[in-house]
Amino acid sequence: MQAVQSPIIPVVGELIKNSPGTISLGQGVVSYNPPPQAVEFLAKFLAEPSNNLYKAVEGIPPLVAALATKLQAFNSIEINEENCIVVTAGSNMGFMNAILAITSPGDEIILNKPYYFNHEMAITMAGCRPVLVETDENYQLRPEAIALAITPKTRAIVTISPNNPTGVVYSKTALREVNQLCGTRGIYHISDEAYEYFTYNGVKHISPGAFAGSSDYTISLYSLSKAYGFASWRIGYMVIPQHLLVPVKKVQDTILICAPVISQYAALGALQAKDEYLKENIGAIAQVRQSVLESLNRLQGLCTITPADGAFYFFLKVHTQINAFELVKRLIQEHQVAVIPGTTFGMEDGCYLRVAYGALQQESAKAGIERLIQGLQTILGN
Helix, strand or coil: CCCCCCCHHHHHHHHHHCCCCCEECCCCCCCCCCCHHHHHCHHHHHHCHHHHCCCCCCCCHHHHHHHHHHHHHHHCCCCCCCEEEEEECCHHHHHHHHHHHHCCCCCEEEEEECCCHHHHHHHHHCCCEEEEEECCCCCCCCHHHHHHHCCCCEEEEEEECCCCCCCCCCCHHHHHHHHHHHHHHCCEEEEECCCCCCECCCCCCCCHHHCCCCCCCEEEEEECCCCCCCHHHCCEEEEEEHHHHHHHHHHHHHHCCCCCHHHHHHHHHHCCCCHHHHHHHHHHHHHHHHHHHHHHHHHECCEEECCCCECCEEEEEECCCCCHHHHHHHHHHHHCEECEEHHHHCCCCCEEEEEECCCCCHHHHHHHHHHHHHHHHHHCCC
């Protein structure tokens, strides 16, 4: 455990608490609530006395069936005899399930930098080694570099698209190349798609699990936390090859038994929401994104801002020698705005900041970005 980094969100949270009035551009959550159907379905849970008992490890059948319908319609993934769904307590749990199911201590998992910190933590906790591969200057995948990183100990390649922390969306070509590489080399492709609905400018989400012949080695991770405003309800799900069901159930039964059944009912309700629910809420985030981007462009010269068509993040490269965490501390204490340091995503060489805009309305986002811009200009002496 000493080798595992401490999660940064609570650390920054403590700094925010000590600096009242701080606007947080830190945690990756949305501002809106679950659809009303989620709450309505709680009555169905309460009406059935046996719901106080443990339920199937892989999820309650009506929710599993609803997820299969969604996967077919949105992701073009057909659930058949080759694959199956396991409902989890968020997609972080899905990732941990996958790592424990497919690795032995000492195995290697390939992560693309910058990585999502909880992925790196889970791999280290499992006694495995994260192997880091650099992305290009726009944080896009470099399949040829990934191929060179594969060794006899490699068990999986992880991709996150739309990406946390950069917000970039990987191309179909690059994802197919990585997926085919996994098939050829006999390793797994773990595809984290928690931000699947958050794409802008007409960019389409691509699920590697939909590629022909990929279901035997592709593990797809999903979450209701982001799109359905479901963060604290803790419901995600994974699509796994059928041959992994027994090991994944062993892991889940040991850690959790089953995802909270009351939350599974709420999730079933949330999935009944009309398309307008996602369209309106994500449309509002798209408007916030546009104004954030326009404001951030004033930092040209002080920062490099990479174009990003997904999730609700921008990843800034700040042109300074100041340590990223020190910069974050000063922004909170002196300018009352919080962001996340890039070091927690594996970016040790240089100063990087993740800016999250999903949790804010237009006005608070504007105020927060204004503080960030003025703070960086002041601290960096411009």
